[in-house]
Amino acid sequence: MTHLPILIITTSLLVAFVLPLLGRHFPRAVEPLIIGIISANIVQVSGLLLYVNANGTFRYALGGWSPPWGIALSIDALGLFMILIIQSVSLGILIFARDDLIHEIENSLKPWYYTLFLLLLTAMTGLSVANDFFNVFVFMEISTITACAIIAIKPHPDCIEASLKYLILSTLGSGLVLFGLALVYMVTGYLSFDFIAESLPNAMNLYPLNIIVSLALLVVGMGIKAALFPLHVWLPDAHSSAVSPSSAILSGVVVKIYAVILIRLLYTVYGLDILAHIPISQILLTMATLAIFMGSLFAMGQTDIKRMLAYSSVAQIGYIFLGIALLSPSGITGGILHIANHAIMKSLLFLAAGAIIYQTGIRKIKDLVGIGYQMPLTMGIFGVGALAMVGIPGFNGFVSKFHLAVGALEAQQPVFVIVILISSLMNAVYYFPILIRAFFGPVNHQMKFDQLPLGMVISLIGFAVATIYLGLLPGGLINLAEAISQFLLSRS
């Protein structure tokens, strides 16, 4: 049982590099293999979650060398929760991608696309459990480069431009993180989070400036990578021009992994005492509020459906940071819940948009008139995603927004309840016109059923079922998120 965390990472890495070899001789075996390995990962991480629930968190030392000399992975509820989201969402996306990729990228590149995809998953899995700065940095670089590559793999000038922009800004973010961790290393002499957390309170008395500057650099660096509002400029291009499965994984999961690392750093490494020295909570809250409003405002102005979804992601990242920065138990629970819920609903929306583009080639929102008669299933599922985004009770978006609102009240900052309410209405302003156009526009088509390959239909229905299930019966997820928030607050 104790070897499972490293097995998840290394078997994915192994399979990622076996895929191109396999693709040359047995191209038919590629897709079953990658879906098989991700399913296996889901089973393993579920087992680990049960184990951690029963026995508590533990550290896995690579090569048997214990920190601070060796590398140790932290196997706790936060990391496992994130791995579970990463792997399950990508399983759905890959089932969709099987049929969608055929007309987006060259056939010979398909095994390489899966290699990059699996490497991205491996890097994110590593980031979820990494417990030292060195591994965080290395896995961050892997995930940045593979994320750029799965945008640039589509042979279109827009994609190259977008991925170059992403690469440059991400590298800037990595550079800031590197500076930040160098400053921490300078005053503590450790890279392992556990040891840094132990020696920081003492170092804070001696070198307060180093630690505060490092905190600022880490927050801005992670903020660029997580596309927090004024630092979001790369996101709309990157997420809208990529192939739909890439958009779904990038918007659904990749930007959130940096929020998770920031949560881990703020709560378990720095701790609330050090955070109290500078108004980091207020700064993050302001940025999050701006993100929520400006993301929605920009989304209203978009004419391209995937671009609109990308700007909507900017707004939703704001909710997650709002939850992190409220520093109250329910706020953290809400932020964690929103990571999961937004991953599911945004992947659903991007894949539904991808299905519309697959069947009709329409990308402009104004051309979507009457599309509900051509693709009732896809638009129905898009409707589920849109309602969840707005936060209608019964869909999963409501659950996390409710917890965020409770968290704002707990933190005695009721103004953020109003922010959440107004922004929900703003979400409705740009999601509902699409549904109204699709279903209530002038009918000039015969009613017919979607002509989509089976894999796409299964994947879309799977995401829709998850959205509704987690909206109606969110108990298990809430318990998990509450356990994580307790774990984080107990550490700091």
Add this chain to the structure above:
Amino acid sequence: MADLVLQTVVKLLIPFIQMYGIFIIINGHLSPGGGFAGGTILGSSIILYALAFHVEDALAHYSRSRAKMMESAGVVAFALIGLFGIIRGGHFLANNIWGLGETGTLLSGGIILPITLAIGIKVASTMITLFFHLLEEKKL
């Protein structure tokens, strides 16, 4: 561009460059260097050949698909060596497959030598693949 002096010198140099690369790789556990440094030197020998002769000649010696295959094989070997540690009852990458040997001799350090070899193969092939990729300009 066929320059006799350049080509002759390169032909003479390449065995030494490759020997030096291999030396750096397999002495990785004893002296400064290792898989990354040695692999880069090893890869640069093929790049030098491609620059002095034609790219087609270099491709004939070390084809694109072989470079890609070696790239994958390097990582696969690394991960398998790491997983052997678990099979032998230790942690991932545990140095328990065979004895550590006598400190300072070439065949010592347990799994470090095969691991640097795997890294060397991977880095050398990556250097070559990168070079070939930069050469081919794809029109969009």
